[in-house]
Amino acid sequence: MATAFFPDLTRPDGGTLVIGSRHAGGAGRQRRLAEADTAALDTVPWPTGLAAVGWFVSTDGQTLLTYAQWADGAAADAGARDGRPRRPWSPHRATASTAASPGRTRHGCPAV
Structure with missing residues (x-):
């Protein structure tokens, strides 16, 4: 579920x-x-x-910005090399992967 809230830049599990x-x-x-x-x-x-x-x-x-918070740099690197053809968590290839799980959130800003 998308929200209109901005991401929490200080969340403890988002080190990278x-x-x-x-x-x-x-x-x-x-x-x-x-x-x-x-x-x-x-979906995944x-x-x-x-x-x-x-x-x-x-x-x-003209522009869509992707903002992803990862536990650390190693997790972000692993996510970038995930191997799935569509990876919405990757700013270079957004589209694919994640069932909403407890403790994990998606944020967005509606078009103006």
């Missing part, structure tokens, strides 16, 4: 932040990318060490 951006090419596609990534997270287990992931849209519709 991975932030990336993708060119969306328009507000409609930007929204579809964010929704596809969010839906993909509900989250990788070990992923505490939170969220997406933020730019006001001009």
Whole structure:
């Protein structure tokens, strides 16, 4: 479930932040990318060490920012090498993986 809350930058289980951006090419596609990534997270287990992931849209519709909080750098590196074709927790390839689990949250900001 997506929320309008911003991520908690001080959460104790989020020691490493991975932030990336993708060119969306328009507000409609930007929204579809964010929704596809969010839906993909509900289909498979989250990788070990992923505490939170969220997406933020730019006001001009051109950019989608991915923000992922990991337990540590090793967990973030392992998540980037996960091997699944779609990894929404990865800013370089967002889309795929995570059933909402206790203690894990997704954050987002609605399009303006």
